[in-house]
Amino acid sequence: MTELREVVVCSPLRTPVGRMGGALATVPALELATTVLTALLERTGIDPAAIDGVIAAQGYPTMEAPAIGRVAALDAGFGVETTGYQLDRRCGSGLQAVLNAAMEVQTGVADAVIALGVESMSNAPLYTVEGRRGVSGAGLLLRDALSRGRETVGGRRFPTPEGNVGAAELLRAEYGISREAQDVLALRSHQRAVAAQESGAFDAELVPVEVPGRRGSVLIDRDEHPRADTSLAALGGLRTILGRSVAEATVTAGNSSGQNDAAAACIVTTPQRAAELGLVPMLRLVSWAVAGNDPLRFGVAPVPAANLALERAGIRFDDLDLIELNEAFAVQVLACLADWGVDAEDPRVNPRGSGISIGHPIGATGIRMLATLAHALPALDGSLALETMCIGGGQALAAVFERA
Template identity: 75%
Template sequence: MTELREAVVCAPVRTPVGRFGGALAPLTALDLATRVLTALVERSGLPVDAVDDVIGAQCYPTMEAAPIGRVAALDAGFPVTATGYQLDRRCGSGLQAVLNGAMQVQTGVSDVVVAFGVESMSNAPYYTEEGRRGLPPGALVLHDALSRGRERAGGRFHPTPDGNIGTAETLRREYGIDRERQDRYALQSHQRAVAAQTSGAFDREIVPVEVPGRKGAVTVAADEHPRADTSLEVLAKLRPALGRSDPDATVTAGNASGQNDAAAACVVTTPERAAELGLTPVLRLVSWAVAGVEPERFGIGPVPASNRALARAGLTFDDLDVIELNEAFAVQVLACLAEWGVDDDDPRLNPRGSGISIGHPLAATGVRMLATLSHELADLGGRYALETMCIGGGQGLAAVFERA
C-alpha cells in the first residue's frame, strides 16, 4: 500500500448524560455500551456482519466485561467475527478510540470499525490489591478508583495528591484567572447547553435509555447535568474544594466538570465502503495529534496538541467554525484560550456547552463531543471543527475534522 485511505465518521450517537448517582446509575457500563451499540445499528442500518473491529474506551473498568469492546459487541448481537478491544487514554479515550479506528481504516487493516466510549462513574469500583495474598494485619484497605486514578495518573515522580482540582489551581495561579471569570464561563456553558436542550438540538444525537426501577422501567431521554436555574449568584455561593488548605482556591463544583454516566458510538470507514453499506458520512478526519505536558498542569495539554494538529492540517484557529474543548474546569479552558488568543465568549467555542454543563463521563466524552460537533457543523454550514481535550496525567489530544 503506497498511500493512506480516507477515513470518515458515520452515524455518531450517544445516550443522555446522567448525573453521578442519577437516573442512569442503575445501569452498568456494559449496559450503557450495549444500548448505544444497538441503537447505532438500528439508526444507521449498519449490517453487523460488515464490522471488522469494535474499539471500546473505558477508564474505570471492572472484570465484569473485559475487554468491553468485545463483550459489548457480542451482547449487542454482533457476530463473533467482529473482534474487539479496550483502551484507556483517560479523558482522551473516546476520541482515541475513533482515531485508532481511523488508522486501521486508513492503513487497510480494517474496512469498517465501530468506536465507542463508555463510563459509569456512579459504579466505578472500589478495589484492593492485597486480598488475594490473605488478609493483611489490621485491615483490608479498599481504594476508590475515581480518586485513586486522579492522584496516581502521573506515576511515581509526578504525584498529584490534590487530584485534578489541585492541578487546576496550579493553572489559576500561573495565569492569574480569578473566581468570577471562572464562574462566568461556567454560567455561559450551562446557558448554551440549556438553550440546545430547549431547541431540541440534542435530540438527533441522543438515543433514549430504558432504566429498570422498583416502580417499573423509566425512559431517560435528556441530559441530567445542565442547570437552567444556575446564576452567577448561585455559583458564587459554592465553596472552593481546596479552600481549607488554600485560602485563594477558586475551583468549585459549579465551575468544574461533573462525574457522569454515558456512552457514545460511531462508525469509522472509507467513503467508498460507506456508500456500499448505505451509510452517510458526516465527518472526514483531516489530522490529529497528541502531546505530553507536566502532569501537575495537565489542563494545558490541549494547547500543544491542537497547535500540532492544526499545523499538520495547514490550518489556523481563524479557519475553524467549531472548537469543541472538554471543559474539565473553567480555569483550564480559560488558560488554553489565553494561549490561543481566543475570547472567553467566542461563539465557536462549545456552542452547546460541554463538560461543565453537559457533564464529563470520561471515556464517553470524546465520542459525545464528536456527535455534538457533527450537528453543530451542519447547522452552522461550517467546514472545519477542532475537538480537543486535556488528559489526567499530563497529555493533550486533538483532532481536526471536516464536514463531509
C-alpha cells in the first residue's frame, strides 16, 4: 500500500454567524456557501482548476441545492470538472468534511480539496412525507426539520422523544451538575467571544456577507450571537426548557448552543502542493477518531473520541495548547471536562467562546471551529490543538492538529 501523504489545512475562512431569524435569515444556504467559496478563491488567488473537489457538510438541506458542494462550486465560478458532494454527520459534519478531504489527499485520490460547511437554520424546511399519496380531509401534516431531526436521530431502538435537551438533562442528573455551574460556563463563553470580537481576533477568519434589503444592501461582518449584555442574573432568570415535565430541569436557552446561520471553508492539500499553489499552511492534521455511544448520552461521546485521537497522536491532554470543545450544552461540556480531569476554567478550553456564545450552525460548526482554532493557536504561541464535538444520536468526532 502506498504510504499516506502528509495533510495540511490552508486558509480557513468563515462568514459571521447569524442568529435564528436574524441578520442572515434571508440568505439561503447556497448563497452563504457561494460567498465563502468565492472569498476563498479571491484571498488565496488560486486557479479554481487547481481544486479537485468540494466536499460540503449540511444538516438541513433542501432541493434548492442538491449535493450542495457541487452546486456551490459551480455558482462560485469553478469549472465543470470540479466535483462535489454533500455529507451529514449532524454536529460533526463540518469536521467530517475536512477529514474526508484529508483522506482523499492522503491516499492520492486528490491533491487539493475544499472542505465546506454550511447551514441556514433560519431556512430549515418544513416538509411532508404524505403529500404524494393525496390530501385527506384533515390536510397535510408539515414537520419541522429542526425538531424532527432531534426526535428521530436515535432511530426506533433508541428513541429521543425529548430531543437533545432531554439527553442533556440526563447528564445533569448523572454528573450532579448544577444550574449555576452551567450558567457560569455560559457567561464565560459570551465574555470570551465578545472580548475576541472587540479585540479584532476574529477579523482574519471572517468573510462579510452582503444582505439585500428594501433600503439597500447591508454588509454583515460580525457574529450576531455573542451577547455583551448578559449576566449571571439574566441567565439565572431564564426558564428551563423541560421545566414542565422535569422538576429538576436546569437546561435553558441561555446555557445551550444557538440555532444559527453560517458557512465556512478551507483548503486541504499536501505541503508540496500548497507551495506550488502559493498557499501558506496553517495546520497539519496529526490524528483523528470517531466514537459512538448511547444516543441519550451523546454529550459525553467526545470523551472516548478525544482519548483515542490523543492516543493515536502519542500525546496527552497536558501536551495540548488549545482545546476546542463545541458547546452544545454547558452541562455536556462540564461532563466531558470532568471525565478528562480538565478544570472548567482552564484557559486552553474555548478561549474565544464556542457554541453557546458564537453559535452552532450545525453543518458549518466544525469548520468554524477550525478557522477559530487555526487563528488562535499562533496568537497563543501554541503548537498542538484538539478539536472535538458531540453529535446528536450518540457520536463524536475528535481531531488533533499541529501548527504548521
